[in-house]
Amino acid sequence: MDEAAIQAKVAKNIPQEPVQEAPTATEETPKESAFDSNVELNIANEGMEFFDYFAVSRIDRWSEESQRQLREVYRWASNRVQSNDANDVLGQILMLENELGTTHKPNRLHRLARWVELEKQTSMLRAQQEMIRHG
Numbered sequence: 001m002d003e004a005a006i007q008a009k010v011a012k013n014i015p016q017e018p019v020q021e022a023p024t025a026t027e028e029t030p031k032e033s034a035f036d037s038n039v040e041l042n043i044a045n046e047g048m049e050f051f052d053y054f055a056v057s058r059i060d061r062w063s064e065e066s067q068r069q070l071r072e073v074y075r076w077a078s079n080r081v082q083s084n085d086a087n088d089v090l091g092q093i094l095m096l097e098n099e100l101g102t103t104h105k106p107n108r109l110h111r112l113a114r115w116v117e118l119e120k121q122t123s124m125l126r127a128q129q130e131m132i133r134h135g
Contacts, residue, residue, distance in 0.1 A: 046086055054109040069113035076116040
């Protein structure tokens, strides 16, 4: 055996570092952090008033999920009344709660946030149906 063959045989026996592949891009886009949003709920008193209204515990108020749910419900109501005034927004939320029968039930915020999300999906589906109908 010549020297090159011995080197090749020894090189095969040396453990190699695994080559890490570059991470592949996912199709999911990261969600906007609820804490970074610039909705009027960043004003401490208004955000706390809404959490008080929904009877969210003091600990849960600072979770990403609770913040996101409150912002989604707030945005929906604000868009409906075309106002960012807390009284107008709360009035719209109360009307929805009365319509859905969720007033004074546990997890009110979660229920309303889920309803708002479903309404968004429904309106998107209706828009797609209209495009098919007229397209």
